Amino acid sequence: MSSQILLGSRPTYRRRRRVVAIVAALAISLPAAGCSDGGARADSDDTFVYLSSRGLVTEWDPARSYSDEVVALSNTYETLTRYNAGSGKTEGVLATRWTSSKDRRTWTFTLRDNVRFHSGRPLTAQAVKASIDRTMRLKASASYVWDPVRSITPIGKRKVRFELSRPAQLDIIASATYAAWIYEVSDAKDYYKANARGTGPYMVTSWNPSSENEVQLTAFKDYWGGWRTNQYKNVVFQAVPQASTEAQLMRSGEGTYTGGMPPQLLDTLRGRPDLRVYERPSWQTLIGLMNTQKKPLDDIRVRQAVANALDYQELVKASRGALVASDGVIPKGMFGHTTTLDLPGDQDRARKLLKEAGYGPGSGRTITLEMTYPAGEDTVRTLGDLMKAQLRPFGIDLKVEGLAWASAQWPRAKKKNVNERQDIFVMWWWPDDPEPLSYFRNVFRTEKEISYNLAYYSNPELDRLIDSVGALTATDPDDAVRTYRTMQEIIIRDAPQLFLGTNTYQRVLAGDVKGFVDNPAYANVVFVHDLTHH
Amino acid sequence: MRARGARGGRTALVLALGGAGAIVLVALLAPVLAPYPEDATGAAETAQLLRPPSAAHWFGTDELGRDVFSRVLYGARIGPVVAVAVVTVSLVVGTVIGVVAGYFGGWIDELLMRLTDVFLAVPALLLALALATVLAPGPVGLTVALTVTWWPWYARLVRGETASVVGRPYIEACRALGLGHRRTLVRHVLPNASTPLLVQASTDVGGVLLVASGLSFLGLGPQPPTPDWGLMVEQSQNYFTTHWWLGTFPGAAIMLVAGVCFLLGDVVRDRFDPRHVPRPTQRA
Structure with a gap:
């Protein structure tokens, strides 16, 4: 260290x-x-050590969680179904079977037998209803995924019927990364804090936000999936701000998994017998949200100019394998993706737009923009420096600032006074459920209370399309694809977003880990119970 | 026969002055000497990412394809300048406060020295860190932060020297002759109190450079793409194991310049500090 x-x-x-x-x-x-890298492989063989570049937990309540803690909570809470990005199908977790009416407005889920909460109480249809009802009532996180649900009715102990107000693919909704967990309900203060109230394979043993081992989980003995001898019985989430330290921990066998290693360090880990590198395209996009409410980016021409002034091919090159160019808002491999959008990147147009807006070289006016990104994201930092270099000839001075995600970058973006917020907010975005809706619904739909619409963008036309496209997806997929295209064209035209690239997941795992599947539907989550080691 | 110490002193003098001169020249002529001056000011060349040292790029290129040699040369315009600025300003402020306190004594002395104590009470690096965090990050903020923490040392030193000079007969003679305070201070007190100050100041430049580079390393100094050495070392952290040239050259530049500064400080002390007698290693 x-x-x-x-x-x-x-x-x-x-x-x-x-x-x-x-x-x-x-x-x-x-x-x-x-x-030296002579250290013995972790002495506690039963412990899975997950390394991440920043602290994880911003929220413990499974109904409110909407950020990085998902990687821990996904091991303590479970959903009714899970989406398999490989097969494109949902698989049962807490539900074993589900059926829907022809019009996709009534769904019935059959629950698994012998499932117990960490408290020892059994999972019942009533508990499923209570948990989803609470999530819907709190209206936090990605609870909107349940918007089509009008009522939930327990039928006996093991069946739950959902009545929807409009057609929807509820088995997919139930597999969402956020807001779909089934948990024990209580409104007691701090009921969820540093505690697991779910049915998952692991329970929380400790949480020390400022310490190196931030979160520790341990096996839940009565887990319905059972335990074999070569599974991991403990999980530790370690925050390691320095990528070189992460690499060192992986080499010495102290780390079991790391998700975002900068390319030059990744290269040093390839080909080692004690480590394995997994790479796959992801649904995680790097986006820059431009502050549409603050000068000078409130001027659509300036936003379009910034979007056009950047050279995205260069950004991809500088990322050295961590990014591929984005084709639009929706990443490849997801419903609604298209390669035929007219994306920005026309530098002549940028110059013209700036001139129209009264800026640019020769105008005597410099545009100063402050761009924030999550501290610890090494690749993003390099890209920020490159963007600064690219924008300089356009008379744009980009100030690049890495801020701690939970304590600085996100809170600052939500400040009351618009002028105290950043000009460009850079973050990774991954979907809430395996549908493209959250790339729009959460980032660009008009927000009363700021959550992730950090461009502070509002367009009634787009809002209307966002609200209708969900039902379309269930009934008329072709029309939904067309609608998603229109939505992307609106975003490109109004330019609240910079399409910086789409992440290629590059994971490093200890060589003896078996059964690892990188599922882009659950960004950065490792379902540790699925893994074995010898 | 002359003392060996004196001869050694001359070599050191030549080295120190030559080194200092070279640094000043490099800083002044950086735009002429640097093969890729635009790389120091924010260009990027993604066709040449992370190339090892070669004929075209003596110190290799960095993660944005910039020429490290050019950036290191331009760095001479930042760290060393900050260091000299900090010492100069601290020297002026500290001297004024110290002389006034030592000369007038009484409640003025008490007031000024307690004020000085307030600053000395806070660990200097901590104070500099705190200030640099609050101020706008950049060379100016860094200079201000370091100056605020550095002047009390000079104030103390000057005050002590002044107090010891003030009691001497020739100062009393000045008073008896009816000389004004200002004339007495500037013409008679200060020159006699200045030697240790000069020695301290010349030794300090190197130290300030190291601290300034340290703060830059923590991200509290100049911001990218400024080719500040401390910042370059910081940015190279994740490349040490794979691309050694990114951090090594700016690091070596810091070491070299700090070394020259310390040498210069030693030379100045040998020359001017009457209390520092070179060890008598005379041969008969």
């Missing part, structure tokens, strides 16, 4: 000492290159 020592080097009180500390700090960096 050399970087931790560096950053945390305590100020000493005497002057001479201070100087020495800094010399030492600079010197440490060199020998760090040659650190």
Whole structure:
């Protein structure tokens, strides 16, 4: 953990000492290159160590969780179904069977037998209803996925009937990454905090937000799926801000999984017998949201100019394998994806637009834009520096700032005063459920209370399409595809978003892990119970 | 026979002055010397990412394809300038406060020295860190943050020297002759108190450079794409194991310049500090 020592080097009180500390700090960096990797593979073989570049938990309530903690909560809570991105089908988890009426307005799910909550109480139809009712009532997170549901009726102990107000593919909705967990309901304060109230294979044993081992999970003995000897009995989520430290932990066998290694370090881990690199295209897009309410990006011409001024091919090149160019709002492999959109990237047009808006070289006016990204995202940082270089000839001064996601970047974007918010907000976006709707519904639909519409964008026409496209998908898929195209064209025209690229997942796992499947429908989630090791 | 120490001193003097001169020249002539001056000011060349050192790029290229050699040369215009600025401003502020306190004594002395103590009470690096975090990140903010933490040392030093000079007969003679305070201070007190100050200041430049680079390393100094050495070392962290040239050259530049500064400080001390007598290693 050399970087931790560096950053945390305590100020000493005497002057001479201070100087020495800094010399030492600079010197440490060199020998760090040659650190040993002779450490034995993790002594606690039963522990799966998940490394991530930043702290995870922003919210414990399964009905409100809407951020990075999903990777932990997906191991403690379960959904009725799970989407298999490989086969394009839903599979049963807490439900074993489901049927729907022809008009797709009535759905009946049959629950699995012998499922118990962590408290020991059995899973019943009543509990499923209570949990989804609460999620819908709180209207937080991705609860909107349940919008079509008018009523939930338990039938006996093991059947649940859903009556919908409009046609919908409820088995897919029930597999959503967020807001679809089944949990025990209580409105007691801190009921969910650092606790698992679900049915999942793991329970929470500790949560120390500021410590290195942020979250620790341990096996739930009565899990319905049972336990075999070579499964992981413990899961630790470690926040490691420095990618080089992450690589070191992987090499020494102290880490079992890391998800976002910068390319130059990834290269050093390839071909090692004790590690395996998995790569696959994902549904995770890197987007820049432009503040449509603040000068100068409130001017549509300036937004279009910024979008056109960037050279996306160069960005992809500089990412060295971490990104492929985006084809639009909807990533490849997902319903509604198309390659025929007219995407920005026309530099002459950028110049013309800037001139019209009264900016650009020769106008004597510089545009200063402040762009924030989640600190610890190394590739994004490099891209930010490159974007700065690309925008400079256009008379645009881009200030790139890496801010801690949970404590700075996101809260700042939600400040009351528009002028205290950033100009461009860069983040990864992944879908709430395996449908393209959340790329629009959550990011671009008019929001009263700011959540993820961090472009602060509002367009009634787009809102209307967003509200209708869900039902269309269930009844007339062709029409839905056309609607999604129109929606993407609107976004491209109004330019609240920069299409920076689509992530290629590059995961590094300990070589002895078996059964790993990278499912883009559950971004960055490792379902640890599915894995074995020897 | 002359003392060996003195001869060694001359070599050091030549080295120190030569080194300092070279740094000043590099800083001044960076646009002429740098093969790719635009790389220092924010260009990017994605066709040449992370190339190792070669004839075209002596120090290789970085993660945005920029020439590291050019950036290191331009770096001479940032860190060293900040260091000199910090020491100069601290010196002026500290001297004024120290001389006034030492000369007038009494409640003025008490007031100024307690004020100085307030600043000294907070660990200097911590104070600099806190200030740099609050101020706009950049060379100016960095200079201000370091100056605020550095001047009290000079104030203390000057105050002590002044107080010791003030009691001497020739100052009393000045008073007896009816010289004004200002004339006494500037013509008689200050010159006699300045030697240790000069010695301290010259030694400090190197130290300030290291601290400034440290703060840059923590992201509190100049921001990308400024070719600041500390910042370059920081940005190269994740490349040390794979692309050694990104951090090594700016790191070496910091070391070299700090080394020259310390050497210069030593030379100045040898020359001017009457209390520092070169060890008598005379041969008979």
